[in-house]
Amino acid sequence: MPLLTKSQKRTTISALRSSDVRAVDQKYNEPARLWCNEEWVTAGCLRCTDPRCMKFIDAEINCRHSPDFSYERDLNVCPVGAIKWNFDKELPEIDNHSCIGCGLCAARCPIGAIYRSGNHMEIAEPSSDYTDIPINHVNLEAHKMFIRELDKIHWNHQFQKETDGIMERIYQDISQFDGRSMVPNILVRNLIIALNHECAKSRTGDVYTRMDAVYSSNLKPTCKGVVEIEFGRDTLEASRGILDDIAVMHSRNNLDKNDNAALVVCLSFPNKRQGYFQVIKDINRVLGLKIQTISLGALLLLVWNGAQVNFLSREFYVDFDNLSIRGITEFRLNRRINLSDGKLGILEPEK
Ligand code: SF4
Ligand code: SF4
Known part of the structure; x- marks a missing residue:
């Protein structure tokens, strides 16, 4: 119909x-x-x-x-x-x-x-x-x-070039939606789908589902994982939360922790002092889990340029020793990115 x-x-x-x-x-x-x-x-x-x-x-x-994930039907x-x-x-x-x-x-x-x-x-x-x-x-x-x-037909679906000004406007518009709004999480879900994945966001109001979303790639080889979305300042909470998600998926949902290409999506990269990237590094060193971090702005850049991304290779893994996804994002876009260094914490922490 x-x-x-x-x-x-x-x-x-x-x-x-x-x-x-x-x-x-x-x-x-x-x-x-x-x-x-x-x-x-x-x-x-x-x-x-x-x-x-x-x-x-x-x-x-x-x-x-x-299949058992209780997903948002929007x-x-x-x-x-x-x-x-x-x-x-x-x-x-x-x-x-x-x-x-x-x-x-x-x-x-x-x-x-x-x-x-x-x-x-x-x-x-x-x-x-x-x-x-x-x-x-x-x-x-x-x-x-x-x-x-x-x-x-394979074509370069590039329709929007980034500038500092365009990103500033989008970030300003997004910041009007507070933590109770479902707009940020729906936006992230839809961007992940636009990157050729299936993505299910947890149902609004469902207090029993721990993770914000789960995804799997339609590209080969298939990749799947959990998503934590943190658009506020509490990114440290996201690094802890995603560990819970990985454990739940491993023990109850048949997704081995080593096959879980877990993803934290933030509005802006936290800076070094906030401890987030130190925890991400500790998780990798102690548990061998490479949790990837990507910003809203980087997701937008990938979608606007029709980029192909496979999170399976953990290429968006960054930690305390390497705080930038500029290189990998430029590699995926096959060109330099026209955003100032540290702009809105999109590709690296703000200065
Ligand atoms: S997808 Fe929307 S804009 Fe594109 S051709 Fe169809 S109706 Fe028109
Ligand atoms: S989906 Fe299209 S109409 Fe809606 S906010 Fe994005 S660009 Fe605007």
């Missing part, structure tokens, strides 16, 4: 006159271009009936390796509800007053129709190379097949 509840009001979907797309190319701050019938055409919205820019399917917010891609379907225009629409610029909707669009323009996000309308066709069984099937064909 289409995910749009008012789909009866929808009359059309958009299709290329020929679906013979050979390549897709997206540059920062522009919609993608499609190589189609020997020319480049600008991507526009396809008026999908199951708009991925707006909704996940249940299999994405659930985790196959943890299927919304946008953590702040800023993207909605406009039934008059038959297109999704972004409310840029509430949009925080995380780029999740853009990362999900199979044709690269969503992009950042200046300070806000835009959705490119169906291009003149498209034709609107009525929704019926045959057209819908052809439309879905076209999207499946697009999924097979």
Whole structure:
């Protein structure tokens, strides 16, 4: 069934006159271009009936390796509800007053129709190379097949270039959500999914589930682990909490501690004096467990650049002796990162 509840009001979907797309190319701050019938055409919205820019399917917010995990059923891609379907225009629409610029909707669009323009996000309308066709069984099937064909094309899905200013704005917007809001945890869940993983966030209000989330990679070799999300100042608590999570998964959920690629997601890297990285180092030295730490900003950078990440190799392990993920993040982006040293504690602790 289409995910749009008012789909009866929808009359059309958009299709290329020929679906013979050979390549897709997206540059920062522009919609993608499609190589189609020997020319480049600008991507526009396809008026999908199951708009991925707006909704996940249940299999994405659930985790196959943890079938008993009590997970949050929120299927919304946008953590702040800023993207909605406009039934008059038959297109999704972004409310840029509430949009925080995380780029999740853009990362999900199979044709690269969503992009950042200046300070806000835009959705490119169906291009003149498209034709609107009525929704019926045959057209819908052809439309879905076209999207499946697009999924097979390997393309650089880079849609948002970082600057200190963009990150400052996003961090400012996020800091308005306090510890009781589920926005930060939903945001992290959705970013991990955008990195080609399944991720299940614990159900809101469930006081019996210890960990914030569990994930497993869709890439080969498969990787799985627990996630602690700490956007406040209490990162020391996160290093202790994740040990509990690993123990619970090992003893009760059949995930061996050595196979658990555990992840702490923080807003900003704590500095050396706060003790977090010393505890992470101690855990590795005494128990042989490499707990990885990644910031919200680093997750955003990876998603905005369509990076492939596999946490299996523990490449985001940092401790007291090495406090930077700049090198590994640049390696994954295959370029230098345009953020000042220590900026918001995204790639290394703030100065
Ligand atoms: S923006 Fe992309 S995912 Fe969303 S409806 Fe349009 S084509 Fe589909
Ligand atoms: S960029 Fe993020 S906050 Fe803005 S509409 Fe898209 S998903 Fe929502």
